[in-house]
Amino acid sequence: MIKHSRLAQTVLHLVFVAVCIACLFPLFLVLGISFTDEDTISRSGFNLLPKLVSTEAYRFVLRESDAIGRAYLLTIAVTVVGTLVGTLVVALYAYPLARADFRWRKGFSKFVFFTMLFTGGLVPWYMICVQVLHLRNTFFALWLPYVMNAWFVMLMRTFYKENVPVSIVESARLDGAGEYTIFFRIIVYLAKPGIATIALFNTITLWNDWWLPLMLVNDSKWYNLQFLMYRVQSNIQYLSTMASSLSGVSADILRRLPSRTAQMAMCVLVMGPIVLAYPFFQRYLVKGITVGSIKE
């Protein structure tokens, strides 16, 4: 038995409660601001709790701009397509690498691994995307560059090796099953936790991505949620121009637009789905990271 001193345990709890408050406080602050009316904000600044709950900012963000609805749909589509394709590409690439009887396994391991060590840098990558693939302002710009990920391949290869017994492949082969049948009918199910971990990482990466639109998009049609939010942030007047182009309101009304609170309301809408889904996928990811860090 390990002895625990009462006092030490209490101190530990106090420290962790403080750390947790530090982790959550900024989120609650933004939530509080988003429910405060713009007048109160400009008079007394940002505060945690609104004296009077106001949904002005949300009504403004949701009603006055269809840009956000559009960005939401686009982000969902990009996340779904990018996750499906990316997870499939990685799972298929990693599988032969885990097979001891695959002839070129070492060569292809090195081929993927080298990309973790050396990169050509941003400029050549950018020129390939824009001038060779013509990705600028397309749906593909928002997810295609992320489909392959060397780190995920390594993680997945380890997972296959540890969890799929070779005897199953052998017996399926004796029954006359082809390699693709074996993979899609048997391996995928046995490797489900590993595939799920990679799918979750892909989902979060794509949902949170602003880098690809920053590099490859300048048409507002292809703004995803994060990038729309970036534009709002870097130019707080952007919402006003959006509103004016939509309804042609006068400059006086424009000045009274709830821009600060709207920024925070948008922030809440952007992080909302991740924070709400968090309790469900958190434990999964802890497991995934744990496996990866021990085995690698």
Add this chain to the structure above:
Amino acid sequence: MALFRAKPLPLSRKPRMNFVLLSMMIPGVIALVVFSYLPMFGIIIAFKDINYAKGIIGSPWLGFKNFEFLFKSPDAWTITRNVVLYNIAFIVLGTVCSVAAAIALDRMRNRRAGRFYQAVMFLPYFLSWIVIASLVFSFLSVDLGFINRRIFTPLGMKEVNWYIEPKVWPFILTLVNLWRYTGYNSVIYLASIAGIDPTYHEAAAVDGATSWQQIRHITLPLLSPVVIILTLLAIGRIFFGDIGLFLQVPMNMGPLFPTTNVIDTYVYRTLINMGDIGMSSAAGLYQSVVGFALVLVSNLVVRRIDPDKSLF
């Protein structure tokens, strides 16, 4: 247990198998070639005077002119110093905080509370840099921010114009980085601590060792290989900065460049804002080559310590 590592089948029994398996890798190979390998050949851009009409191959050679311009400008020193100093601060403070958090979580008697704390600390890792930039803004805004209005004004202190004050940003960015990654990294350390054989602790407890002595003489020594390896790998990445942290969190503010500009942000800005392909690709190549050398050196050291943990 029979694993894939078991004895391979003789090749002759399945002549077509290798090609079928190879066909599975085609999408991945194409993606690697297009997004990783073709850009590697693109490093010649750094040695050329790029002219869009003539294309990359047809543009005239410049030799090392782009590098000369880069290293003669004061920026080269600033961005190198910044990225190295920030990474040193992140490595030292990040390791101390996450190891401390992992050990404390491990010693928590109330397991459910421990899991709850871990989950909350892990949350910031899932927020995008755009969202984090807004969170930081709600604290630091000059006229409305929480710090100026709720803390400094009531205490009678002078308001600070955070977004034009480069001096404070090394502290702010380090704090934000710790806030985002401590929970995530402590998960990795906690996994290693959980792998320690409990009989060590039991034997020590029987001999009357206090918790503190157990941490010092059992947990920390057994954790040190993981700490050393992760640190060496981080040193291999010392030329690379998280572009979200350095571009988004300071809101891309010009006055803050002296303390927030790193190689990644410099490459981005010279390419996108100034359209200077030559300087930008020279800085990018400088980062890639020095970064590659550092990875090789740190890997060599890791291999000396523990061959299983080395990358290659």
